[in-house]
Amino acid sequence: MTDHLSKSQAAEESENAGSNPSANPTMGDIIAQRLGRRDLLKGALAVTALGMTAAPLALALAASSQVAAQGSNTTPSFNFTEIEAGSDERHHVAEGYDADVLIRWGDPVLPGARAFDPQAQNPATQARQFGYNNDYLGYLPLDGSRRGLLVVNHEYTNEELMFPSLPGRQDLRTVRFKDMTRELVDIEMMAHGGSVLEVARGADGKWSVVAGSPFARRITAETEMEITGPAAGHDRLKTSYDPAGRKVRGMLNNCAGAMTPWGTWLTCEENVNGYFWGQLADTHPEARNYRRMGIPGNWYNWGQHHERFDIVKEPNEANRFGWVVEIDPRDPNSVPKKRTAMGRFKHEGAANIVNRDGRFVVYQGDDERFDYVYRFVTAAAVNTATPAANRDILDAGTLSVARYDADGTGQWLPLVFGQGPLTPANGFNSQADVVIECRRAADLLGATKMDRPEDVEANPKTNKVYVMLTNNSRRTAAQVDAVNPRAENRFGHIVEMTPPDGDHAAATFRWEVMLRCGDPSIAAVGATFNPNTSKDGWFGMPDNCAVDAAGRLWIATDGNAPSKTGRADGIWALETEGPARGTSKLFYRVPNGAEMCGPELTPDLETFFVAVQHPGEPDEDDPNAKPATFNTPSTRWPDFKDGMPPRPSVVAITRRGGGKIAM
Ligand code: FEO
Ligand code: CA
Ligand code: CA
Numbered sequence: 001m002t003d004h005l006s007k008s009q010a011a012e013e014s015e016n017a018g019s020n021p022s023a024n025p026t027m028g029d030i031i032a033q034r035l036g037r038r039d040l041l042k043g044a045l046a047v048t049a050l051g052m053t054a055a056p057l058a059l060a061l062a063a064s065s066q067v068a069a070q071g072s073n074t075t076p077s078f079n080f081t082e083i084e085a086g087s088d089e090r091h092h093v094a095e096g097y098d099a100d101v102l103i104r105w106g107d108p109v110l111p112g113a114r115a116f117d118p119q120a121q122n123p124a125t126q127a128r129q130f131g132y133n134n135d136y137l138g139y140l141p142l143d144g145s146r147r148g149l150l151v152v153n154h155e156y157t158n159e160e161l162m163f164p165s166l167p168g169r170q171d172l173r174t175v176r177f178k179d180m181t182r183e184l185v186d187i188e189m190m191a192h193g194g195s196v197l198e199v200a201r202g203a204d205g206k207w208s209v210v211a212g213s214p215f216a217r218r219i220t221a222e223t224e225m226e227i228t229g230p231a232a233g234h235d236r237l238k239t240s241y242d243p244a245g246r247k248v249r250g251m252l253n254n255c256a257g258a259m260t261p262w263g264t265w266l267t268c269e270e271n272v273n274g275y276f277w278g279q280l281a282d283t284h285p286e287a288r289n290y291r292r293m294g295i296p297g298n299w300y301n302w303g304q305h306h307e308r309f310d311i312v313k314e315p316n317e318a319n320r321f322g323w324v325v326e327i328d329p330r331d332p333n334s335v336p337k338k339r340t341a342m343g344r345f346k347h348e349g350a351a352n353i354v355n356r357d358g359r360f361v362v363y364q365g366d367d368e369r370f371d372y373v374y375r376f377v378t379a380a381a382v383n384t385a386t387p388a389a390n391r392d393i394l395d396a397g398t399l400s401v402a403r404y405d406a407d408g409t410g411q412w413l414p415l416v417f418g419q420g421p422l423t424p425a426n427g428f429n430s431q432a433d434v435v436i437e438c439r440r441a442a443d444l445l446g447a448t449k450m451d452r453p454e455d456v457e458a459n460p461k462t463n464k465v466y467v468m469l470t471n472n473s474r475r476t477a478a479q480v481d482a483v484n485p486r487a488e489n490r491f492g493h494i495v496e497m498t499p500p501d502g503d504h505a506a507a508t509f510r511w512e513v514m515l516r517c518g519d520p521s522i523a524a525v526g527a528t529f530n531p532n533t534s535k536d537g538w539f540g541m542p543d544n545c546a547v548d549a550a551g552r553l554w555i556a557t558d559g560n561a562p563s564k565t566g567r568a569d570g571i572w573a574l575e576t577e578g579p580a581r582g583t584s585k586l587f588y589r590v591p592n593g594a595e596m597c598g599p600e601l602t603p604d605l606e607t608f609f610v611a612v613q614h615p616g617e618p619d620e621d622d623p624n625a626k627p628a629t630f631n632t633p634s635t636r637w638p639d640f641k642d643g644m645p646p647r648p649s650v651v652a653i654t655r656r657g658g659g660k661i662a663m
Contacts, residue, residue: 075461075551078573078662082585085536085567087619089635091612093588096656101638102150102199102609103209104647105132105162109195109218118164118630118645123186127220132157132191133648134611136257136349136544137598138265140329145604147200149215149329151265152598152611152650153254154195156274157188161616161645164630170301172277177301185305189221193251194267196329207607207652217332221250225325229340229395234432236286236319241308248320248338249308255367256349256455256544256597260360261382262390265327268347270367272321274299278312286315288427292439293322293345294368319436324350324364326394339394342376343415343438349544351465353458353504354382360393361504363465365453369472371439372447373402373456375412377505399435401447402509404483410497410509413445420445451475451489454558455544458504461551464576465497465504466514468542470558483511486526491518491540491565494555496576515574515582517542519565530575530582537584539572540565546599550663552576555584556596556610563621569596571610573662587662588653591646592634593617598650605660608653612637616646 080094093099103109106116106129113128114120131154140149160169163184170177198213227246231237237245255270274297280287290296295318296303296311303310308317322344328334342350345366352362358381364374378397383389400412416422417431421444428434434441451472458465469484470492477487483495496514500506517540518525520533529538541559548554553576557569570589575581590596590612598611616633618625628634633646655661 075577076663077575077580078552078585078587080573080585080587080662082534082536082587083589085570085586085589087562087568087589087592089591089637089640091589091591091637091651093653094662097653097661098656099588099651099653100206102207102650102652103130103197104638104649105130105134105191106647107209108211109197109209109216111212111216116647118162118643121163121187122183123190126187126190127218129218130154130195131193131218131220132162132188133613134650135255135597135613136267137600137609137611137650138257138259139600139602139609140259140263140265141603142198145201145602145606147198147210148602150197150199150609150650151257151259151267151327151329152195152197153257153267154191154193155255155270155597155613156253157191158614158617159184159188160627160629161614161633162187162191162630164645166630168627168629172298172301177304180301180304182305185300185302188300189250189302189306190218192221192253193219193223194254194265194327195219196265196332201607205654205658207654215330215332217329219251219327219336221252223251223336224249225251225336225338227320227323227338227340228392229338229342229435230431231319231340231344231435234430234436236316236432236436239308239314239316239320242320245316251325251336251338252321254325255347258350258352258362260326260352260390261354262387263328263330265329266350266352266362267325267327268349268364269322269325270346270348271297271299272318272346273297275302275321276309276311276318277301277303278310280311280315284315286311286319289437289440290318292437293318319344322346324362324394340432340435341395341397341399343374343399343435345371345374345438348454349456351456351458353460355504356502357505358382358384359397359505360390361458362394363456363458363467365450365456365467366439367452367454367470369452369474370449371453372442373450373453373467374438374442375400375402375504399438401442401445403446404448404481404495404511406482408482408510408512410511412507412509413442413447415441415445448481448483449479451484451492454542457545457547457553459547459551459553459576461547462577463499463502463504465499465509466545466547466553466576467495467497468545468555469493469495470541470543483513485513486516491516491525491527492542493517494542494574514576528582529584530580532580532583534585536567536586537572539567539570539584539586541569543595544597544599546601548601548661549603549605552662554587554599554601554608556599558595558597561619561621563619563625568592569594571596571599571608591615591637593619593628593646594635594637594648601661605663606654606658608661610651610653612649612651614648
C-alpha cells in the first residue's frame, strides 16, 4: 500500500464488508406472503408506519424463530453451469440466465429528476437521481417477490470517472485536490447516502423501477438524522450546528447493511475517516480517538468547502459518523436514526437473526486490518405482536467483541462501561465513551485481531454464522494465529461460527476456518477449496455474502483482478454442508475494474439483485495499466457510448423462462 491510494484501493485496504440480513429467508418469505402492497402504502403515508403491519409481522417473527430454533440442517446444492473466470469490458452470467441493468448512476429516482447528462450534472440534479457506487441492496416485499422496495447504499464516489472536467484522480498529496471545485464536491455529497426504489416485475419477467412511486427517496450527505442510544446528547457529539449532540446531517461511506424483521433498513457507515481533513494537536482530547480511526483520511476535500469536515474547525463532527443507521423505507419522511449502542467503528454490515429467546442479535465486522468482529444483543425481545414497539429496540442492549481461542472455542467479551478495564482510569467515563471509542475499548479487552472482517451472515436454517475475512497482506508470520492462519494473507478466508445450542446470545461459541481462499493449484497459497472446485470456481477476497431462502451461501468478492487472480470479481456459490462443503462455482462476474456488491435474492429465489460498483477503474496492481479517467475508463459498461462514462448499476438476474435461481 502506498500513500497514494484511489478511494477504491483505500477502501479495499480499510473498508468494511456488509451483511445482508434481509437474506433471512424465512422471514422474507413470510413477509412476502403477508405484507400486502396496500398495507405498506398506507404505512408509507402514515405518521406511524410501523404500526400498520402488526399482525402480519407477528406471524413472520413467530415463524422465523421456529425455523431458527429447529436448526434444520438441510440445504440443497447449487444447480447451474458455471461461467469461465476472466475479465473483460462486460458482465457475464451463467448460461440460461439474463442479467438486466435495473438502474444506473444518474437515472431518475425522485419526481422531476432530469435524465442523466454527464456534461450537465449539478448538485440539485444529482440529489434527485440515483447515487454513485451502489453497494448493499435490501429487498422489502410489497407484493411478494414481484413488487417491493429495493434499498440501496451509495458508498462513495470516484471523481476521476464521474467528472469530465478532471484530468485525473484528485488527492491531497499529489494534486492537492486542485480541480475539485465546490460544485463538484457538492455533487459528490449528493451522490452519497442511499436510495429507496419501488421495483416491480412485469408480465415478461423483467424488473423495472416504478416511476413516480410515493416510496421513492434519496438520502444524501445532507439528510438530517437523529442520534439515539448511549452517545446521544454527549458532549463529544456536540457541534456548532447541533449544540445538543442529537442531530447530524448525512451518512457516509455506507457499505453493507441488512433489513430487520420489523421492516427497517440498517445501513452501515464504514470508511468515514476519508471525509475529514485537518490535523489536531497530539494533546487534543480527541487525538487518540481519531488516530485509532484513521482520521483525518484526506480522501476528499469536503473540508475545504464545508467547515464541518475540517476537524480543526469542528473537532466533534467526526464522532458523529461511523455508526449503524436505521431507516424506515416505507415512510419517505421518516428521520434516519444513528443507533449508537451498536458502536462506532468502520462497520461493514449488520447481519441479524432473531434469537431463540426472541432477542435481536446483530453480528458486525469492522473492516480494517487487525480489527474485530462484534455482536450486539438487544435487551428486549422483538415484539411480535406490536412491531411498532421495536422502533427503538436497537438503543438498549449489550455490545460484545469476539476473542477466538486456539482450541476452536471463543468468547464474547462485553463492552460495558465500568466492567474490566473500561473505567475512568482508562479514559472511559460512561457507556457513551465506550461506544464512541469502541475500537480502543475492544483493544483493552483483548479481542482477536482479524484479517479485515467484512460481511457476516447468519444462516437461520443451520444457525451457523459465516465471517468473511477479506485479506491482510500485512500479517507477519509471527502474527499468525489459529483463526488467522496465514501470513501475508492476500486472498482471505472464511470463518464459520457456531453458537451453543443455537443460542446466538450465549457468551461462548465454537469456530473453525471453513475455507482459505486463493488459487488451489498453487501449493504455496494454501487454499482449501473442495477438490471438486474447477479452475473457474475458486476465488479470492470474499467480501459481501448472502444466505438465500434455501439456506445456501453466496459470496461476492472485492479485489480480484487479472493481475492478482486472473479473474474479475463476481458471485460465487459456495457449498457449506456435507461432502460438497467447500466446493465453489462462478455464477456471475463484473466488468473491468468493478467490485461485486449487494447480493440479495427475492424470497421466491427467482431474482438475484446484484450491485456493480466502480466499473472502469484500472487494474491497480498491473504496472502497465493506465490511470482511468472520465475519458479513459477500463470499460464504458453498461452504456458503451462515446462520452458516457461507466456507471455503477444494479443488475437483476433472472432465469430465462422463469424459475428459481440455481435450483
Ligand atoms: Fe465497503 Fe469493506 O467493503
Ligand atoms: Ca469492499
Ligand atoms: Ca463490502
